[in-house]
Amino acid sequence: MKSGSPEVLEWRRDPITGVWVIIAPQRSQRPYEFEVELEQGQNYPCVFCEGMESCTPEEAFCLRNEDGKWQVRVFPNKFPALGRREKLFWEKEGLFYERMGGFGVHEVIVETPEHYLSFVDFPVEQLERVVYTYRERMKFWGQEERLRYCLIFKNQGMQAGASMFHPHSQLIATPVIPKRVEEELALARDFYSRERRCVFCALLEEELKMEKRLIFKNEYFVALVPYAARFSYEVWILPLEHCAYFTELEQLSSFAEILKLVLQALAEALGKPVFNFVLHVAPYRRESTDEDCRWVYHWHLEIIPFPVRMAGFEWGTGFYINPVIPENAASVLRKLIDIRVGESCGRH
Amino acid sequence: MKSGSPEVLEWRRDPITGVWVIIAPQRSQRPYEFEVELEQGQNYPCVFCEGMESCTPEEAFCLRNEDGKWQVRVFPNKFPALGRREKLFWEKEGLFYERMGGFGVHEVIVETPEHYLSFVDFPVEQLERVVYTYRERMKFWGQEERLRYCLIFKNQGMQAGASMFHPHSQLIATPVIPKRVEEELALARDFYSRERRCVFCALLEEELKMEKRLIFKNEYFVALVPYAARFSYEVWILPLEHCAYFTELEQLSSFAEILKLVLQALAEALGKPVFNFVLHVAPYRRESTDEDCRWVYHWHLEIIPFPVRMAGFEWGTGFYINPVIPENAASVLRKLIDIRVGESCGRH
Numbered sequence: 019m020k021s022g023s024p025e026v027l028e029w030r031r032d033p034i035t036g037v038w039v040i041i042a043p044q045r046s047q048r049p050y051e052f053e054v055e056l057e058q059g060q061n062y063p064c065v066f067c068e069g070m071e072s073c074t075p076e077e078a079f080c081l082r083n084e085d086g087k088w089q090v091r092v093f094p095n096k097f098p099a100l101g102r103r104e105k106l107f108w109e110k111e112g113l114f115y116e117r118m119g120g121f122g123v124h125e126v127i128v129e130t131p132e133h134y135l136s137f138v139d140f141p142v143e144q145l146e147r148v149v150y151t152y153r154e155r156m157k158f159w160g161q162e163e164r165l166r167y168c169l170i171f172k173n174q175g176m177q178a179g180a181s182m183f184h185p186h187s188q189l190i191a192t193p194v195i196p197k198r199v200e201e202e203l204a205l206a207r208d209f210y211s212r213e214r215r216c217v218f219c220a221l222l223e224e225e226l227k228m229e230k231r232l233i234f235k236n237e238y239f240v241a242l243v244p245y246a247a248r249f250s251y252e253v254w255i256l257p258l259e260h261c262a263y264f265t266e267l268e269q270l271s272s273f274a275e276i277l278k279l280v281l282q283a284l285a286e287a288l289g290k291p292v293f294n295f296v297l298h299v300a301p302y303r304r305e306s307t308d309e310d311c312r313w314v315y316h317w318h319l320e321i322i323p324f325p326v327r328m329a330g331f332e333w334g335t336g337f338y339i340n341p342v343i344p345e346n347a348a349s350v351l352r353k354l355i356d357i358r359v360g361e362s363c364g365r366h
Numbered sequence: 367m368k369s370g371s372p373e374v375l376e377w378r379r380d381p382i383t384g385v386w387v388i389i390a391p392q393r394s395q396r397p398y399e400f401e402v403e404l405e406q407g408q409n410y411p412c413v414f415c416e417g418m419e420s421c422t423p424e425e426a427f428c429l430r431n432e433d434g435k436w437q438v439r440v441f442p443n444k445f446p447a448l449g450r451r452e453k454l455f456w457e458k459e460g461l462f463y464e465r466m467g468g469f470g471v472h473e474v475i476v477e478t479p480e481h482y483l484s485f486v487d488f489p490v491e492q493l494e495r496v497v498y499t500y501r502e503r504m505k506f507w508g509q510e511e512r513l514r515y516c517l518i519f520k521n522q523g524m525q526a527g528a529s530m531f532h533p534h535s536q537l538i539a540t541p542v543i544p545k546r547v548e549e550e551l552a553l554a555r556d557f558y559s560r561e562r563r564c565v566f567c568a569l570l571e572e573e574l575k576m577e578k579r580l581i582f583k584n585e586y587f588v589a590l591v592p593y594a595a596r597f598s599y600e601v602w603i604l605p606l607e608h609c610a611y612f613t614e615l616e617q618l619s620s621f622a623e624i625l626k627l628v629l630q631a632l633a634e635a636l637g638k639p640v641f642n643f644v645l646h647v648a649p650y651r652r653e654s655t656d657e658d659c660r661w662v663y664h665w666h667l668e669i670i671p672f673p674v675r676m677a678g679f680e681w682g683t684g685f686y687i688n689p690v691i692p693e694n695a696a697s698v699l700r701k702l703i704d705i706r707v708g709e710s711c712g713r714h
Contacts, residue, residue, distance in 0.1 A: 030593055033557075036549065111593075114565075169678075178678075198682060198683055244380060245380065248387050329642055330520060331538060333546075336544055340387055341391055
């Protein structure tokens with residue numbers, strides 16, 4: 019099947035801010051299910067459903083149960099922001115503009131064959147399959163030497179930017195290290211050079227001592243509201259042991275457990291499960307300058323619950339205004355999880 | 367009247383990203399008119415209307431016509447993100463968190479006494495009064511030595527983050543230079559040190575030569591779609607002559623004219639007038655390091671039209687995906703303005 023060869027698919031760099039932008043006109047041809055929010059999910063069966071496999075681009079990865087039915091399924095995005103067949107080049111345009119070919123990877127990870135099953139309601143075992151898939155796809159693209167970074171994220175709900183109702187996440191792998199990751203790395207390197215330790219490990223130690231922003235902790239992970247949370251009820255999940263690479267994650271079920279508890283508590287606290295989450299990991303090790311990432315970086319998951327409205331102040335400053343005191347948000351979520359965990363302990 | 371003394375109003379710095387966040391719990395007590403979008407504007411008269419002046423905090427600035435009726439009115443935001451009575455301090459919290467007192471200024475600029483008059487439909491003379499007010503308030507706060515930056519922005523429409531229907535803009539002045547401005551300045555300084563000229567002036571020269579991203583030009587200003595536009599139909603308006611400070615603007619009517627033409631064209635192209643705009647200016651000159659801003663920076667207005675959805679990719683990378691080719695957006699807007707200007711010439 020044709021996966022839609024675009025007229026233009028390129029990176030452009032803004033000479034004023036240094037930010038790279040992907041110009042991807044074919045993205046505007048995406049089907050958009052959510053024009054009327056009330057109709058959410060009514061487009062059933064959709065191309066992500068069981069039985070509709072022939073409507074997607076060719077399968078890249080699949081997890082099946084004993085009956086041979088798929089449980090998680092990965093394929094290239096039909097309306098990609100970046101493409102593997104695009105050229106990898108860099109050039110000047112005019113006197114001082116810069117552009118690159120739109121080389122990269124953009125995959126869809128369909129998280130369940132069940133159209134109507136909400137991510138928040140997945141059994142822990144299914145969540146475990148999803149995070150296993152994240153890890154395997156991230157490893158897989160690590161073999162492609164021209165890719166420097168692999169981003170996995172999920173947009174849940176129309177207001178969070180999803181264009182399809184059927185539960186899915188996305189993977190975008192790029193030949194450049196994202197600005198946000200560069201910023202994190204710069205400060206983490208700076209901290210490491212002064213303190214000889216990972217800034218995230220220091221943060222965890224401090225938060226475990228202070229307790230007031232902790233939400234939940236299991237054997238391997240901690241969920242907390244960051245000190246300077248940008249958004250109401252923003253939550254981070256971090257491994258307790260230092261680790262820069264999600265590809266090295268072994269405690270899949272423990273991670274699935276804490277993820278489910280946090281998302282359930284957010285849905286309860288805020289009334290509906292609409293959120294973005296993003297896996298922050300160290301860049302692939304390609305150059306000698308990437309080597310220190312193993313020591314200075316610490317992978318984590320950032321969850322940004324609805325509603326997030328970027329407005330004039332945020333665009334103009336790069337700062338944020340958060341109307342919910344982080345300690346209060348943590349307290350609400352902690353209590354909700356306590357009740358749930360207490361209940362589930364009682365049942366056993 | 368009480369302007370709502372908050373429990374907490376503080377800046378917090380994220381040690382991982384370096385971003386400052388304003389924690390402003392009293393912002394969540396704002397009245398929110400737009401719960402149901404269809405009811406937009408039905409809350410009439412509102413506290414911004416003529417005759418309701420006693421319901422707002424004390425007036426800080428006002429423009430009146432010959433009859434003594436006000437035409438533009440400025441007062442402190444009743445639910446401020448920053449406050450003048452807050453303390454200006456910086457301190458460490460625990461081992462490595464940093465916070466500052468919530469000192470700063472947050473004003474509302476009511477742009478017209480008329481509740482139902484849309485900004486896009488303002489007569490040019492009224493727009494001129496609005497931009498005159500921007501300039502005067504920016505000058506005024508320049509006298510407060512503790513403020514380093516003054517941001518003026520407008521959120522038009524619920525989806526753009528407005529909480530009140532009645533036409534208004536906002537001013538926020540801060541004791542720190544915004545991250546976004548620091549980033550622009552860093553690259554502008556770098557360019558200046560290599561080329562001995564302003565990067566915006568170079569950009570203008572290039573764009574005037576290339577023409578394909580130009581939308582409109584009058585005697586003093588240019589409107590264009592930037593080369594690496596982050597969003598569909600993003601537009602910048604820049605003065606043709608080098609100038610770092612909006613406070614030095616003299617060609618008010620010329621600026622009002624181009625602003626009106628661009629906003630009308632955007633509303634026509636996109637179906638409704640929902641947008642954010644932000645005035646980007648150089649920081650106030652406080653320290654010797656601010657001196658070079660006069661030469662390296664160039665004030666401009668950035669307009670980000672609806673719809674902007676930040677989602678996982680943008681949060682995770684700091685990059686953007688734009689589905690509309692900037693040259694195509696420019697062409698659409700250019701044609702719409704050509705028709706309108708042609709018509710208005712025909713009438714004379």
